[in-house]
Amino acid sequence: MTSAGLVVAVVGAYLAACLAVGTLPGRKSSASAVGYVAGDRALGLVLMYFITGATIFSAFAFLGLPGWAYRRGVAALYILGYGALGFVPFYFLGPRAARLGRRHGFVTQAEMVAHRFQMPALAGVMAAISTLAFVPYLALQMKGAGLVLNVVTRGAVAEWLGAAVVYAVVLAYVWKSGVLGVGWTNVFQGVFMLALAWVLGLWLPYRLYGGVGAMFERIAETRPELLVPPGLASGGELAWTWGEYSSAVIVSIVGFSCWPHLFMKAFSARDARTLQRTVVLYPTFQVFLLPILLIGFAGVLFQPAPPVPDQILPHILMNLELPGLVVGLFCAGAVAASMSSGDAIAHASASILVRDGWVTALGRRLGQREERTAIRFVVLAVMAGAYVLAIQFEGTLVNLLLYAYGPIAQLMPALLATLYWSGATGPGVLAGLVGGSAVSVLFAVSPELRPFLLHEGIYGLAANVVLLVLVSALTRGRPDPRETDFMVVASRTDPLVPG
Amino acid sequence: MPPSRAGPTAALAAWCTLVLAALVWPGYALFGARIEPLVLGLPFSVFWVFLWVVLTFAVLCLYDALARGSDRE
Numbered sequence: 001m002t003s004a005g006l007v008v009a010v011v012g013a014y015l016a017a018c019l020a021v022g023t024l025p026g027r028k029s030s031a032s033a034v035g036y037v038a039g040d041r042a043l044g045l046v047l048m049y050f051i052t053g054a055t056i057f058s059a060f061a062f063l064g065l066p067g068w069a070y071r072r073g074v075a076a077l078y079i080l081g082y083g084a085l086g087f088v089p090f091y092f093l094g095p096r097a098a099r100l101g102r103r104h105g106f107v108t109q110a111e112m113v114a115h116r117f118q119m120p121a122l123a124g125v126m127a128a129i130s131t132l133a134f135v136p137y138l139a140l141q142m143k144g145a146g147l148v149l150n151v152v153t154r155g156a157v158a159e160w161l162g163a164a165v166v167y168a169v170v171l172a173y174v175w176k177s178g179v180l181g182v183g184w185t186n187v188f189q190g191v192f193m194l195a196l197a198w199v200l201g202l203w204l205p206y207r208l209y210g211g212v213g214a215m216f217e218r219i220a221e222t223r224p225e226l227l228v229p230p231g232l233a234s235g236g237e238l239a240w241t242w243g244e245y246s247s248a249v250i251v252s253i254v255g256f257s258c259w260p261h262l263f264m265k266a267f268s269a270r271d272a273r274t275l276q277r278t279v280v281l282y283p284t285f286q287v288f289l290l291p292i293l294l295i296g297f298a299g300v301l302f303q304p305a306p307p308v309p310d311q312i313l314p315h316i317l318m319n320l321e322l323p324g325l326v327v328g329l330f331c332a333g334a335v336a337a338s339m340s341s342g343d344a345i346a347h348a349s350a351s352i353l354v355r356d357g358w359v360t361a362l363g364r365r366l367g368q369r370e371e372r373t374a375i376r377f378v379v380l381a382v383m384a385g386a387y388v389l390a391i392q393f394e395g396t397l398v399n400l401l402l403y404a405y406g407p408i409a410q411l412m413p414a415l416l417a418t419l420y421w422s423g424a425t426g427p428g429v430l431a432g433l434v435g436g437s438a439v440s441v442l443f444a445v446s447p448e449l450r451p452f453l454l455h456e457g458i459y460g461l462a463a464n465v466v467l468l469v470l471v472s473a474l475t476r477g478r479p480d481p482r483e484t485d486f487m488v489v490a491s492r493t494d495p496l497v498p499g
Numbered sequence: 500m501p502p503s504r505a506g507p508t509a510a511l512a513a514w515c516t517l518v519l520a521a522l523v524w525p526g527y528a529l530f531g532a533r534i535e536p537l538v539l540g541l542p543f544s545v546f547w548v549f550l551w552v553v554l555t556f557a558v559l560c561l562y563d564a565l566a567r568g569s570d571r572e
Contacts (some may be wrong), residue, residue: 062552077548081522084552085515088559208536213540220534227528227534227542253519273567281562283556290549 003324004153009404010328011335014192015169018339021188022173026181032368036178036375037107037351038267041098047183048278051344052087052262053285054190058137059144060343061292062193067309069296073223075231075240076293082249083286086256089412091279093257095272096419096490103489109263109411110356113418116486117426124361125433126414127352128352129407130260134349137394141342142167145389150336151314152327160391166335171344171383179268182343183493189336194288196333203292203297204316212294219300226300226443236309243453251457254411261348263415295499346386350378406440406457413464417472422479422487429473436464508563510567514558 029035043051068076097112106112110126127210142163149162153351173181202212209215220227233237257263271274306315313334317327354375358364366374413432417424440460443450450459518524522546538546 008540074542074544077545080552084518084522084548084555088511088515091559211540213537216537216540216542216545222532227544229532229544242524249523250519276563276567280556282561283552283559286550286552293545320555448556 002311004156006324007152007328007331008157010325011332014332014335015166018185018188019169022174022185025177025184027071029178029180031372033355033371033375034107035370036104037355038101038264039179041102041267043183043268043271043273044275045277046187048265049147049182050187050190050276051183051265051268052278052282054186054193054340055261055335055339055344056341057193057285057288057383058471059141059334059338061289062337063144063148063310063313065289065292065392066296066299066313067311069293070299070312071232071236071309072240073226074229074233075233075245077229077231077246078249078252080286080289080293082256083289084283086253087279087282089345090257090263090266091276092276093415093419094266094269094279097263097266098269098272098275099492100489101131107264107267108352108355109260109415110352111360113414113429114356114360116418116483117424117429117483118480119207119426120361120363122430122433123356126306126411127356127361129411129433129437130352130448131349133405133408134260135386135389137380138342138345138349138382139389141338141345141388143388144336145335148314148331151270151311152331153256154318163387163390166339167342167387170339170346171380174347174379178372182347185343186340189340190285192336192363193333193340196330197288197291200330201294204295207320208298208302215298218450219297221341223300228475236455240346241453244455247455247458251406251409251455251461254412254461255405255457257409258411260352262343264351265350276364294315297425304451332466341382346383349382350375351482353378363478403462406460407437409457410436410440410460410464414469419490423472423476424468425472425475428468428470429490432464432468439463507562511558511562514555518555521551522548
């Protein structure tokens with residue numbers, strides 16, 4: 001029988017360790033915004049690897065992904081598939097952005113885009129898109145943490161209380177240490193998650209079926225439709241279409257590097273080599289999704305079925321009558337997945353609101369220390385807002401997030417044009433961003449309007465590229481010397497020498 | 500971009516195109532869409548995706564070594 005007390009003790013010990021790991025590095029970075037947001041551009045490979053890896057593995061990976069595999073079978077593989085290529089563009093974009101960041105003092109991608117085109121409004125639009133995507137994303141992380149604590153303590157810890165305690169710890173280390181707090185806790189959380197995922201992913205099929213192969217043989221006999229790609233549609237009954245599977249993979253590959261909390265880490269890395277090595281090593285983190293998928297498949301033939309697919313993992317664990325220590329460790333792993341994404345999102349959205357919104361778009365100058373203080377208070381405000389959203393709005397949150405995903409992919413044409421295409425103009429980029437996001441949101445809200453069954457982001461990207469090229473051609477004037485200088489720095493080919 | 504680096508980069512672009520075709524329609528539908536045989540205990544459809552992730556990791560390592568070599572002047 002699971003003792004709720006032991007579970008709470010294990011999670012409490014884990015949270016105390018996070019707090020210690022996260023608050024110690026604060027002294028090492030400068031008191032400026034560059035120190036707080038980008039770690040003084042001095043992060044090495046270990047921090048970069050875990051920041052980029054652990055950030056992506058959110059509460060969704062630990063709870064949502066097994067739910068997908070359980071309900072929709074191999075449809076869940078699209079996440080493993082897009083990860084193979086999703087980070088590759090960053091191998092090339094990252095060092096270019098980093099060089100420009102050193103030259104001009106950028107710490108966010110929107111500052112870079114706005115500077116190239118001398119158009120502060122672009123930073124405002126990009127900040128708005130990012131924030132609209134981030135707040136529901138953060139709220140979902142909080143809900144995930146609250147939910148898992150609630151389920152494994154059999155209701156002893158209320159969802160609002162669990163989420164509040166976990167995110168008070170996140171607030172403490174993000175407040176104190178900025179990106180270094182995010183980075184060092186992500187190292188700790190990443191190792192913890194990886195270990196737990198492999199142990200649980202291999203052990204559960206063994207315990208329930210006698211092995212991974214035996215498990216899939218049983219599933220192939222009773223539910224073969226789950227194992228034939230592209231798996232099942234969101235209802236969990238009809239087959240998914242190849243068009244929707246393929247376009248979901250493609251939009252995710254395009255959008256992956258654009259996530260602002262990921263892209264802005266280009267400005268944190270020590271040098272171009274560190275960025276490139278981070279990209280090369282990324283698939284080793286991606287492989288960690290495989291055991292998570294195995295956990296979901298382990299639930300397929302498990303009786304009794306869980307009330308909600310997303311609860312398949314805690315559901316199995318609670319029904320196996322495991323010792324409290326094991327359940328506590330699992331719970332800490334799920335909380336780690338939530339925190340390692342939530343901290344980066346809170347930190348990035350506050351940095352973006354202050355740097356891109358207040359300073360760049362609205363033109364309010366702040367001193368170095370003032371800027372750090374402002375970002376800290378905005379971290380607090382963003383987390384409070386997301387917390388209220390997590391507690392108040394139950395059903396619509398996931399939908400909000402789905403709407404937000406399409407617009408994020410729309411940042412890619414803007415970034416490519418900024419770093420590679422000297423013919424692009426500010427109005428062109430702006431038209432592409434706004435038009436692409438509008439089309440993407442329209443088809444996300446009204447999917448029945450799509451001419452073909454493809455991911456809404458594909459239509460957004462098509463509109464985006466057409467508008468970018470057309471409006472750029474119409475508005476092109478004499479090149480600004482500052483813009484020419486920008487492109488020279490961007491295209492310099494020596495990644496070994498920091499610009 | 501110096502010519503010594505253009506070769507590996509073109510090869511990487513070709514590889515990425517191949518991987519994409521293998522992971523979505525039509526490659527996945529034609530070659531990966533079956534349950535048998537089980538490899539490493541995984542259905543072939545799962546192993547197929549896993550295989551391309553691992554191969555891409557190897558190719559990226561190789562590209563990084565080659566492109567890095569051509570940056571030393």
